[in-house]
Amino acid sequence: MSIPPFKLNGRIWLEIDEEKVLGHGRVELLERIHESGSIRQAALQMKMSYKQAWDLVNHINNGFKQPLVISKRGGKGGGIALLTPFGQEVIEEFKELQQKFFKFLEENGKK
Amino acid sequence: MSIPPFKLNGRIWLEIDEEKVLGHGRVELLERIHESGSIRQAALQMKMSYKQAWDLVNHINNGFKQPLVISKRGGKGGGIALLTPFGQEVIEEFKELQQKFFKFLEENGKK
DNA sequence: TTGCGTTATACTTTTAAAAATATAACGAAA
DNA sequence: TTTCGTTATATTTTTAAAAGTATAACGCAA
Numbered sequence: 118m119s120i121p122p123f124k125l126n127g128r129i130w131l132e133i134d135e136e137k138v139l140g141h142g143r144v145e146l147l148e149r150i151h152e153s154g155s156i157r158q159a160a161l162q163m164k165m166s167y168k169q170a171w172d173l174v175n176h177i178n179n180g181f182k183q184p185l186v187i188s189k190r191g192g193k194g195g196g197i198a199l200l201t202p203f204g205q206e207v208i209e210e211f212k213e214l215q216q217k218f219f220k221f222l223e224e225n226g227k228k
Numbered sequence: 229m230s231i232p233p234f235k236l237n238g239r240i241w242l243e244i245d246e247e248k249v250l251g252h253g254r255v256e257l258l259e260r261i262h263e264s265g266s267i268r269q270a271a272l273q274m275k276m277s278y279k280q281a282w283d284l285v286n287h288i289n290n291g292f293k294q295p296l297v298i299s300k301r302g303g304k305g306g307g308i309a310l311l312t313p314f315g316q317e318v319i320e321e322f323k324e325l326q327q328k329f330f331k332f333l334e335e336n337g338k339k
Numbered sequence: 340t341t342g343c344g345t346t347a348t349a350c351t352t353t354t355a356a357a358a359a360t361a362t363a364a365c366g367a368a369a
Numbered sequence: 370t371t372t373c374g375t376t377a378t379a380t381t382t383t384t385a386a387a388a389g390t391a392t393a394a395c396g397c398a399a
Contacts, residue, residue, distance in 0.1 A: 276388095277387095277388065277389075279388080279389080279390095280387080280388080300395085300396090301394065301395045301396080302394075302395030302396030302397070303395075303396045303397045303398090304396080304397050304398075305397085306395090306396090306397090307395075307396090
């Protein structure tokens with residue numbers, strides 16, 4: 118581009134039935150759930166409320182036909198949450214798409 | 229991708245000082261201003277209020293250092309608005325970026 | 340010099356999103 | 370059978386964004 122110092126930026130996401138089901142923030146949440154085994158811990162790490170995190174997880178699981186996250190309450194530790202193999206597969210593929218997109222932004226963002 | 233029928237979608241925009249200054253909606257507004265010579269007409273076409281359109285134009289002009297839109301009030305027709313050559317140049321380049329981005333989405337969106 | 344349609348701007352109201360609060364359900368372990 | 374920390378969910382409150390309303394300023398043309 119020619120004149121002032123501006124930067125190309127953007128976002129990508131996956132849609133099902135015209136509705137956004139997975140974007141960069143939700144993927145980060147899923148990753149943290151996977152690592153910590155807890156929705157609550159993931160929410161704390163991302164400085165959002167448990168409710169908000171749970172709503173997101175719920176929305177994701179509903180959007181896709183199969184759940185990406187399985188959770189149980191009660192028991193040792195109070196409860197647990199984990200990614201299904203399908204969930205792991207989906208976020209892996211999304212992250213690859215994101216890599217390509219970052220590359221796109223870099224290549225085309227130069228003036 | 230492997231399982232359900234989902235679609236890759238996204239948006240790109242230009243930022244100046246970490247702030248969004250031009251995206252797909254604003255470009256459409258600018259184009260309509262250019263064609264009609266009127267902020268009000270452009271707003272009507274896009275079913276937004278004049279105020280909202282004017283705020284957007286104002287924000288765009290402030291974000292870039294040079295104005296993309298020049299407007300005058302009074303006179304024949306009540307007033308007029310038009311794109312500067314710089315404005316025309318910017319939206320032209322942004323539209324090219326958008327074309328490339330659409331291509332990116334198509335190429336990578338296939339499962 | 341009055342009327343006209345637009346630009347320009349302030350102010351208020353409405354709406355929607357986000358955040359906060361509260362509470363029930365659960366199951367392992369002590 | 371009680372405690373514990375979490376999941377699960379409803380309800381309320383707060384906040385921010387959007388929309389709406391009102392009005393002044395302007396300059397050409399009649």
